[in-house]
Amino acid sequence: MPISRIAIGNASEFGQSDALKAALAEFISMLIFVFAGEGSGMAFNKLTNNGSTTPAGLVAASLAHALALFVAVSVGANISGGHVNPAVTFGAFVGGHISLLRSVLYWIAQLLGSVVACLLLKFSTGGLETSAFALSSGVGAWNAVVFEIVMTFGLVYTVYATAVDPKRGDIGIIAPIAIGFIVGANILAGGAFDGASMNPAVSFGPAVVSWTWDNHWVYWLGPFVGAAIAAIVYEIFFIDQNTHEQLPTTDY
Template sequence: MPFRNIAVGRPEEATHPDALKAALAEFISTLIFVFAGEGSGMAFNKLTDNGSTTPAGLVAAALAHAFGLFVAVSVGANISGGHVNPAVTFGAFVGGNITLLRGILYWIAQLLGSTVACLLLKFATNGLTTSAFSLSSGVGVWNAFVLEIVMTFGLVYTVYATAIDPKRGSVGIIAPIAIGFIVGANILAGGAFDGASMNPAVSFGPALVSWTWENHWVYWAGPLIGGGIAGLVYEFFFISHTTHEQLPSTDY
């Protein structure tokens, strides 16, 4: 059972140099990702005079997020594992692949990275608004909640299969590409409905800087539940605990 591998961690882990380096890597990776993803949305709004979302705009957002996440995961993989997402960190925690204390450090770093990215965008664009995630017309809160659960399940399941599973073999080489692709694909699937966050940090930064909190809980609860379910399902059904040793956090 994955529950037996869950660990709080030792207090000194919170100040250990390796943990702090990993947190810094998460901060930088999340900053890179949010700056590219949120920036692409702001650029589209400027080019269209804040017009409604078009198919071309949705494809552009999907590509920007896919490329940005591919880079963000790649540059952080050897240091922190390149989570770049509190839901991924939570999924790794419930599967016993990261301690609670290190996970909290990652969360803080990810939220700070997203916030700093949005502040930099606001400054660099001379005060343009960072758009908070919101529901499209006709989409209910519970519709978006389920959508976020399903999309984040697919994301974290992909992370487990390509980056965490000790049997991943050569598939691990393409992990950043696969993770970027699933996010891009999910944005094409759900972007027109609720923005397709799948990442509480990505939602938090724009909401904080623009101070827009309507239905914000959806973008936390949905991804965390989806990520947690994916972690439990993959650990329980596909990773053999008779031969599996817990992965060091630096391996993912």
Template sequence: MPISRISVGEAHEATHPNTLRAGLAEFISTLIFVFAGQGSGMAFAKLTANGAATPAGLVAASIAHAFGLFVAVAVGANISGGHVNPAVTFGAFVGGNISLLRGVVYWIAQLLGSAVACLLLKFSTGGLETSAFALSADVSVWNALVFEIVMTFGLVYTVYATAVDPKKGEIGIIAPIAIGFIVGANILAGGAFDGASMNPAVSFGPALVSWNWENHWIYWVGPLVGGGLAGLIYEIIFIGHHHEPAPADYQRISA
């Protein structure tokens, strides 16, 4: 059972060169993803007189995030596993695929990557606002919470099915494509309601730089619950007791 494989890790693991290299990879991948995703929204708003909340803006955000995440996961996969998301890291942890200490290093790197990306965007755009995620009119916090849980469940389930499951075979580039596609599709589904974060780091950077923390807890609780459920369900039901050794990239994560 995955619960028996959950590991805190040893103290030296947090400062091991492999862990630090993986953390740097997560920082860079998250910076790339947030800069492209958040920047696309800012560019669309500038070109359309703040029309980022229109249907066209939603489609543009979906495409930019799908492409950006595809690249961010692909470039980090051979070093850190290409999590680019604290919810993915948490899902890997509860499934026994990464230790707690290594996961904390990933979280710090992901949050820093998002914050630096937003600071760079604010500077390079001449001070334009990096808007924090917010709820649309008539959307309650509970509506948004369920959206984030379900969307992140789909994301982390996809990560497990295409990147973690030892039975997946050699599908190579399919994993980053599938992960990018599910995020793009979920943005089309949930973007008009709560912004469709699915990623605490993606929400953290804009909130920090704009200093707007209204309803910010939703973008942590929802993704962590959804990601954790996906990790547990996939491990228990589809990987189960006969757990085979993880592929090379995820062995690096749990090493």
């Protein structure tokens, strides 16, 4: 069982140079991702008079997030593993691939990266609103939780299959492409219902800067549950337990 391999880690990790470099890489990758993703929505609203909720706006958001995440994962992969998502980090923790203390470092860096990106967007656009994630009319909080669970399951399952599994082979850049594609596809599927976050940090930055917290818990509970399920399923059924080993940061 993957749960038996969960590691708390050592407090000394907070001062290790490789851990701090990995956290910095997560901060930068998240800043890149949120600035491009959130910024694309703001730009589309400006150009189309608040048209980001139209079908064209949804396609634009999907494309922008897919491309930005591909880049953000790629540039961080060799340093931190390119998680760029607290839920992905949690999935790696549940599978025993990262310690709890290093996960906490990643979470802090990811949340700060998102907040800084939104602050930079607000400043550079002359004070335009960084819209927080919100539920669409007729969509209840628990409906949205299920959406987030299923979408994040697909994301973290893809991460495990293309980046974590020791049997993945030398597939190189395919992992960031696949991760970007599944996020883009999920935005097309769920964006009209709850914004399709799949990433607590992506929801956190706009919520802090706009100070809007309605149903914010949805964007934490759903992704973390979906990530845990994906990690457990993949670890139990597809990773050879006899050959399991802690993955080096350079691998993931």
